[in-house]
Amino acid sequence: MTSKIITAETAKGVVIIYSTSCDRETWFLPFLSCPLGAPCKDSLMACVVSLYRPLSLLAPVGVRRAIVCRMSLDMRAREVFATAIEAVQPDIVMQRGLERTGDTLLVNGRSFTLKNNLHLVGFGKAVLGMAAEAERIVGDHLVRGVISVPHGIQETIRQHGKDQMLLKDGSRITVMEGAKHNLPDADAQRAAECIKELVSTLTENDMLLVLISGGGSALLPAPVPPISLQDKQDVTRRLAGAGATIQELNSVRRALSILKGGGLAHCAHPAQVVALVLSDVIGDPLDLIASGPTVWTEVWPEEIWSILERYGLSSSLPVSVKEVLGRSAPRWEESGEQSDRAAHVLNAVIGSNSIALECAGRRARELGFRPVVLSPGVCGNVQSVSRLYGLLARFACSRDEPPPELPAEILKLGPETGVESWDLCRAMQVLGEGRVEGWGATCLLAGGEPTVQLTGKGRGGRNQELALRVGLELAGMELPPKGPLFLSGGTDGQDGPTEAAGAVTDAGLGKEARAQGLDPDGFLVNNDSFTFFSRLSGGQRLLLPGLTEPHTNPTLPCPTTSP
Numbered sequence: 001m002t003s004k005i006i007t008a009e010t011a012k013g014v015v016i017i018y019s020t021s022c023d024r025e026t027w028f029l030p031f032l033s034c035p036l037g038a039p040c041k042d043s044l045m046a047c048v049v050s051l052y053r054p055l056s057l058l059a060p061v062g063v064r065r066a067i068v069c070r071m072s073l074d075m076r077a078r079e080v081f082a083t084a085i086e087a088v089q090p091d092i093v094m095q096r097g098l099e100r101t102g103d104t105l106l107v108n109g110r111s112f113t114l115k116n117n118l119h120l121v122g123f124g125k126a127v128l129g130m131a132a133e134a135e136r137i138v139g140d141h142l143v144r145g146v147i148s149v150p151h152g153i154q155e156t157i158r159q160h161g162k163d164q165m166l167l168k169d170g171s172r173i174t175v176m177e178g179a180k181h182n183l184p185d186a187d188a189q190r191a192a193e194c195i196k197e198l199v200s201t202l203t204e205n206d207m208l209l210v211l212i213s214g215g216g217s218a219l220l221p222a223p224v225p226p227i228s229l230q231d232k233q234d235v236t237r238r239l240a241g242a243g244a245t246i247q248e249l250n251s252v253r254r255a256l257s258i259l260k261g262g263g264l265a266h267c268a269h270p271a272q273v274v275a276l277v278l279s280d281v282i283g284d285p286l287d288l289i290a291s292g293p294t295v296w297t298e299v300w301p302e303e304i305w306s307i308l309e310r311y312g313l314s315s316s317l318p319v320s321v322k323e324v325l326g327r328s329a330p331r332w333e334e335s336g337e338q339s340d341r342a343a344h345v346l347n348a349v350i351g352s353n354s355i356a357l358e359c360a361g362r363r364a365r366e367l368g369f370r371p372v373v374l375s376p377g378v379c380g381n382v383q384s385v386s387r388l389y390g391l392l393a394r395f396a397c398s399r400d401e402p403p404p405e406l407p408a409e410i411l412k413l414g415p416e417t418g419v420e421s422w423d424l425c426r427a428m429q430v431l432g433e434g435r436v437e438g439w440g441a442t443c444l445l446a447g448g449e450p451t452v453q454l455t456g457k458g459r460g461g462r463n464q465e466l467a468l469r470v471g472l473e474l475a476g477m478e479l480p481p482k483g484p485l486f487l488s489g490g491t492d493g494q495d496g497p498t499e500a501a502g503a504v505t506d507a508g509l510g511k512e513a514r515a516q517g518l519d520p521d522g523f524l525v526n527n528d529s530f531t532f533f534s535r536l537s538g539g540q541r542l543l544l545p546g547l548t549e550p551h552t553n554p555t556l557p558c559p560t561t562s563p
């Protein structure tokens, strides 16, 4: 059974924990080997972690430090990651996004009067929880709603006891499940039809709330006739498998869909549309998140053809796709002036991974680390990204001044991993200061989305593959025995089509695997990182969604800055 969707989906948060040196790590975790033995240690530490926050308010500094010192790096890394996830929970982002006073609703500084005229549609992995919260906030004005959410989500949420993410009995919102394995299917297509039907009946007196989160593209398939669902699926699956970026993939999806690229807003005209978006794309581009159904976007056939050519698909496209791309007429009849249409639509990003990283940084500080955010947008192929993290680890852990070629090598990776030189220099400066000044440990945080080019047939996800590769990078370096530790996880709790959110790794990974008869390189070649981590040490290094939830009270301080 898959346990996806614990949380909202933002661009993938990658959390990395580095200890700065062997000596300091020994100082920092003086009580690591617990006299109670390993199995007890974990449950004991879980209790300690859950008590840490209340205790930290009352206890003297010495006691606080002792508590933190008892937590392993692994536990603290998981805790930091859990906090990042918590920051983008569907209910929390909705509370941030929808401010209500009486019958006035404030979104992104714009106010709307509620007069029992509210309709709601939504699509995405996090939308069920968002809809439940929306109903709590504005349910008394809600006429009707339809949401398209992942297959099995309600049952999974029930099993996880997260009832606040379910709609209440008698809700006016219809929940439709589909898109098994995150692929558009007939169920999702039916949901898309119902959504289209609902929004097409609206008048200028109505208001439409559109809830959008990652995974929305697969949950709103509405292929332009005569393209069949099968044909559309074929194109997107081959593009994704060939390593197309989400920008490229969703540009193509927009060109083949009735509802994407502004089509949904077009159908809802002249109603007032308010779209609340939980971003899962680096830089929060509204036209690309879930393929931008509420953002009018021009389709340029030349651009689509060049993407298809880049990935060698242009000559093997289904006939229906060729026909649609060959059309010169606009996708829909113009209705009203551009400015008039724009005035009827408000798109607001209410959650992003910058917020997740900010919250993670605060938690890291509470847990005794000095947090450094490298960048919210690390991208590029997974090989380059893992190399970058490996080199940064080496830089952080050098006993003496690192060799001059090391910073140069790190900076060289900037352009292909989407990290500005300035950010790399800043991160290296902080890591260098840590080494010189001798404070405890550094937690380097980054968000982003590495690309995995699938060549094998195994099971995995970008975070697990990244963790496996970084583990192998670290194994080839001269590093202190107790550090660094690396964690990579998806903030939606599901890494690719697997049950895990990601994995935790360190320099001992390769040795541990070989001692258990596992060949990491063989698993990598087959893109089989999930199987690898599941078999390794009973799956202990996996980040499983149930374990990624915070142990502590969820009312963690969150930034007030708007996304």
Ligand SMILES: Nc1ncnc2c1ncn2[C@@H]1O[C@H](COP(=O)(O)OP(=O)(O)OP(=O)(O)O)[C@@H](O)[C@H]1O
Pocket: 012, 181, 182, 214, 215, 240, 451, 452, 454, 457, 458, 459, 460, 461, 462, 463, 465, 490, 494, 495, 496, 497, 526, 527, 528, 529
């Ligand atoms: N076996 C695999 N090994 C590594 N990565 C994989 C594997 N299978 C799929 N992926 C990654 O997962 C992505 C598809 O995952 P999913 O269908 O959940 O969409 P997503 O939400 O965009 O992905 P993710 O959860 O990784 O962000 C692919 O683009 C690919 O990068």
Ligand SMILES: O=C(O)[C@H](O)CO
Pocket: 213, 214, 215, 216, 217, 218, 246, 250, 280, 281, 288, 289, 290, 291
């Ligand atoms: O649904 C999608 O298109 C992706 O998750 C990006 O938003």
